[in-house]
Amino acid sequence: MITIITEHWGELLSGLGYTLGSSVIALIGSLVIGTVFALMEISTYKWVRGIGRTYVEIIRNIPLLVITMGFYVIVPTFFVKIDGFTAGTIGLMIYTSAFIAETIRAGIEAVSTGQMEGARSVGLTYSQAMIHIILPQAVKMVIPPLGNQFINLVKNSSVLAFVAGFDLMYQGKIIASTTFNTFDTYLAVGVFYLIITMPLSYLMRYLEKKWVTA
């Protein structure tokens, strides 16, 4: 394993870069999309709620691989040219946004009972109450689950290997098929993933404990 790491240091590191890059971009994007759909899901208008619900239900029940591959082969054929990294990252973003929408909706609902009426009765508008009262509290509540979503994103970004997205798993597959040393290569790739995900998951567990008891 050590020889794989030292001999293919460059490829592994660049793969790690693509993995992290894709995960971070997808996290930011899916936070935006997810928040929009979470707000739609708790809207006072029935049809807006309907759209939000439908989006979340559909995306949650389709495999990430199907969404990603779909973007990779369908979008360039009919719309714009996007490469594997872009297609994979958009796929990750869309897929994760459904889960983030659920997380944020649950957070808002946990906070908002009573609080919203209280804020409104003091004379705040709906959006003022949302921005100043509800969302800040909801954010604290959703940070640990969002951290866990980020860990999932890092793991899930391995689907980029299916669409030539230059990520860690893609590099690992190529190293394995040129060195024929499958065992050591995947061991090394595993270590690289764990370096990111393990500390993060312990941090999230710590935050969960701290904020739940606080």
Next chain:
Amino acid sequence: MQEFLNAYSWVNLRFLLDGLWVTIEVSVVSIIFSFIIGTLLGLGRYVQVKYFSAIVGFIIDIIRNLPLLLILFFTYFSLPSIGIRLSVVPASIVAMTIFESAMLAEIVRSGISAVATGQMEAARSNGLTYLQAMRYIVMPQAFRKMIPPIVSQFISLVKDTSLATIILLPDLTEHAQIIYGQNVNYVIPMFVALAAIYFVVNFVLSQASRWLEKRLSRSKIN
């Protein structure tokens, strides 16, 4: 439009259904195994046996933090070097079971922890043994709490079987890929079919769990 409909010829549909059958087979067997092993592991981590729980916990954490794709590669390509040789369907089942057991163990552990404190002491002080308290007081409540996360984990499992196409598991996704690999006009129809079939299977699963949840909470009130 004609091309679009041609994609859903009887021959192609039957080939897709063959793949769906493999998806369901692998999912169901993995769900059963990972439910049993995950519960045991979760209990093992909760019970706090010296060293043992710590080691189990650490292994669970490692597996939970690795991509499933990597675990698939390992079971198919690397386990043979320690003498475990599996063909593609059992290899997929073993990989899914390893990964999902670790996920379920965590759900079970946190489910029990959420219920256990207080309840356990109350039960013990009423004269129940540890096992009795676990069996009659803690587990039923914890289980009810765990149903939603467990079911969403199972839905993940069904979706995740599609990743096993990387080791050529002849599942729904792989069969769709074979069909559109042979005729470019079938790309979109096949993705539509894939999305629709996975959606139906998983939506039915999630509705069934909602029904189960409602039934259980009603029985609690009665």
Next chain:
Amino acid sequence: MKRRLRLLLPILLLGLAVILSSCGANVAKQDALQNAKADKTIVWGVKADTRLFGLMDIKTGKIKGFEIDLADALTKQILGKDATATMVQVTSDTRVPLLKAGNIDAVIATMTITPDRKKVLDFTNSYFNAGQSLLVKKGSAIKSVKDLKQGTKVIGVQGSNSVDNIKKVAPDATVLQLSDYAQAFTALKSGQGDALTTDNGILYGMSQQDPNYVVVGGSFTQEPYGIAVNKGQTNFVKALNKALAELRANGDYKKLVDKWFGDIPGFDAKEVS
């Protein structure tokens, strides 16, 4: 009671681990020929995504192609008419690990004999002489490997040596590696790359499937295909070479070449055999 649970759990889990770990023994080191003779079966790793060589027939769910027929003929030649050839689907990426793992006895999957591979595997004599070439959309500006300049994207397949070759002859082009030929061709057709490179036999199969794509520039390498077995399976290699020579002598080999490649324009049966 708590103690009993504490004892029970480790024992249960340990038992599980033992059951799991006892379900296999190492056969990669055993004599593959002896094993094949004992159960009258050879397990072949074959392609299922490569037209002409090995392609999944959606109607029957069986793989068909030149290599499948050849594997079948070789099995019967070595083990007798009542022997069975079992086909296991592989890709360029999975064939070596599966062979080394002992999941399959031999690989007959458009695999070029190369010095690198010879370090870890044993090969038979060549059964097909391919050469690497390019597949592009009809009317493309790319006419040969010389046109693969900076900014062009070439699609290849993970684990194939055509990827290494193209990096040597066209170092400026970006190489995208997909997991199998079906995915690679789909990617080319969706415009993810400007050209697809691999051996001409495979490319002719793609061009036959979709005539909007053509093979250009002729071959720029020699790619002799061999059957791969595990390192040290000398008896097995000898038996396969003998059977191959017999099939060539009795005309069966030529029949198979004509059956699969006879009607392909631009393809010279003499050149490949």
